[in-house]
Amino acid sequence: MALFDLPLDELREYRSASTEPEDFDAFWSKTLAEAREHDLDARFELVDTGLTTVKVYDVTFAGFGGHPVKGWFVLPAEVSAPIPVVVEFVGYGGGRGLPHEHLLWASTGRAHFVMDTRGQGSAWGGGGGTADPVGGAPAYPGFMTRGIDAPENYYYRRVFTDGVRAVEAARSHPLADPARTVVVGGSQGGGISIAVGGLVPDLAAVAPDVPFLCDYPRAATLTDRHPYREIGLYLKTHRGHTAEALRTLSYFDGVHFATRGRAPALFSAALEDQTCPPSTVFAAFNAWAHEEKAIEVYDFNDHEGGGPYQEAARVAWLRSHA
Numbered sequence: 001m002a003l004f005d006l007p008l009d010e011l012r013e014y015r016s017a018s019t020e021p022e023d024f025d026a027f028w029s030k031t032l033a034e035a036r037e038h039d040l041d042a043r044f045e046l047v048d049t050g051l052t053t054v055k056v057y058d059v060t061f062a063g064f065g066g067h068p069v070k071g072w073f074v075l076p077a078e079v080s081a082p083i084p085v086v087v088e089f090v091g092y093g094g095g096r097g098l099p100h101e102h103l104l105w106a107s108t109g110r111a112h113f114v115m116d117t118r119g120q121g122s123a124w125g126g127g128g129g130t131a132d133p134v135g136g137a138p139a140y141p142g143f144m145t146r147g148i149d150a151p152e153n154y155y156y157r158r159v160f161t162d163g164v165r166a167v168e169a170a171r172s173h174p175l176a177d178p179a180r181t182v183v184v185g186g187s188q189g190g191g192i193s194i195a196v197g198g199l200v201p202d203l204a205a206v207a208p209d210v211p212f213l214c215d216y217p218r219a220a221t222l223t224d225r226h227p228y229r230e231i232g233l234y235l236k237t238h239r240g241h242t243a244e245a246l247r248t249l250s251y252f253d254g255v256h257f258a259t260r261g262r263a264p265a266l267f268s269a270a271l272e273d274q275t276c277p278p279s280t281v282f283a284a285f286n287a288w289a290h291e292e293k294a295i296e297v298y299d300f301n302d303h304e305g306g307g308p309y310q311e312a313a314r315v316a317w318l319r320s321h322a
Contacts, residue, residue, distance in 0.1 A: 003271055005222070005278045008297065011269075016215040016255045016283035027151060027251055028199060031064075035161045038066030042169035044073055049099045053077050054106045056099040061169035063118065063162035070116040070130045071166060072096050074106045075175060084180035084204070084322035085111040087170050089163055089189035089196075092143070092212065092227055095121020095128015108315055110322070113170035117188070118162060119143065119155075134158060140237075144230035149244070151251040156195075156213065160252065163196040167203075180204050180322040184314065187276060187303065188212045188227075190267075191254050194284055197265065198257030205321040206261060207314050208284075209268045210305040212276050214254035215283035217246060225274045254284040264292040266317045268310050270301035 006014060021027065044057040055075045063069035076083075086105045090096065096116040105112035120143070121128015136147035136155070147153030163183075171178040183200075184207040185193040191213030197206035212227070220231045231249075235242055250256070265288050269281040278297075285295050296313050298306050306313065 004274070005271070008271065011278055011282040012286070014279050014282050015286060016218065016253075018215055018217050018253045018255050018283075019250055020256045020259075021247070021250050024251060024256055031157060031161055032164060032199065035064055035066075035165060038062045040165065040168055040172065042172045044173060047099070051100060051103075054103065059113070059169060061165060063165045064158040065134065067118070067133055067158075068130070069118060069162050069166070070096060070128070071169070072099055072102055072112075072114045073170065073173060074099065074102050074112040074114070076106050076109055079111075079175055082175055082177040083109060083111055084182065085113060085170050085173075085176040086318075086322075087113045087115065087167050087181065087183045087196075089115055089166075089183070089185035089192035090117055090125075091185075091187040091189050093120055093123025094125045095130070097126030097128070101126055104311065104315075108318075111170070111173070111176050113166060113176075115163065115166040118158060132158065140230045140234040142227055142230040144227050145234040145245075148234065148248050151248050154248050154252060156252045160192060160195040160199070163192045164199050167196060167200050182207065182318060182322045184208070186210060186305070194254040194261070195252070195257045197263060198260035201262050203263040205318060206263050206265045207267075207317070208265070209310055209314075210270055210273055210276050210303055211254060211267070211281055211284060213252065214276070215280035216249040216253050218283070219277060219280045222277050222279070223274050228275075255287050258284045258287040259289050261288045261290050264290055264321055265294075266314060267293070267295040268298065268305050268313075269295060270298040270303065270305040272301060273303045273305065275303035
């Protein structure tokens with residue numbers, strides 16, 4: 001599809017109509033406090049991957065509810081002092097995959113922590129291995145409506161909490177420099193990175209690419225592509241529950257986390273992106289609180305966004321931050 005959203009000059013001025021809950025901060029403070037009642041119990045087990053330029057650790061840590069969450073921790077092979085660490089969150093349906101899929105950041109001299117996404121890891125890539133042991137109310141197949149009946153039950157409450165705990169786990173390794181911690185991700189991973197960027201106050205930088213999970217009221221009515229379409233299909237069956245669903249989603253909207261972003265940020269958007277429409281991305285970018293922020297725009301790309309070009313842009317940009 002050619003351009004379908006707002007013109008670029010209007011995107012740069014666009015503001016979301018999403019309403020922030022009055023107890024947003026209290027909700028997340030309570031959620032994280034409850035998670036931290038469980039010992040982080042971050043375990044790093046060295047694995048033999050056959051790779052000689054990196055060392056790879058199989059990681060397990062306690063996420064939401066103390067549930068075990070998996071990850072990879074990839075280090076340059078010859079490291080003896082703490083180095084910057086990049087914490088990465090992956091796209092919808094994916095998992096942490098296999099270690100050899102994650103060589104870029106270690107090749108720049110940084111540590112790389114890749115979080116598995118609970119309950120996912122079965123749609124593409126090398127898969128994942130983290131269960132989501134929490135049930136929920138009736139939901140449309142996928143993850144967008146799991147627990148949408150109430151903020152306390154919503155799936156992404158668990159995932160965003162896992163993301164914060166992943167940063168804590170990565171920082172706990174003796175070769176990670178906590179002061180030079182960056183979070184990155186594309187699509188769903190971008191949305192998680194925005195949430196974590198709003199919940200962790202002392203990150204060095206945040207880099208969300210074509211981020212998902214932003215500006216739900218517009219996204220759910222602008223695009224008919226999945227995953228946002230899951231919301232509409234749920235409400236097609238559960239008639240009359242739109243207000244309740246949007247209230248739940250407001251606690252997980254990247255726009256509201258962005259207003260709390262305290263680190264420099266590099267976003268990206270693609271103007272033909274029907275999965276994460278550019279206006280929803282700009283809604284979060286325009287709301288990002290830190291004054292040092294930039295956005296790369298790809299005029300004729302869909303959800304692949306900048307792809308390897310954006311990877312190169314992130315590598316260059318992060319030289320000044322971590």
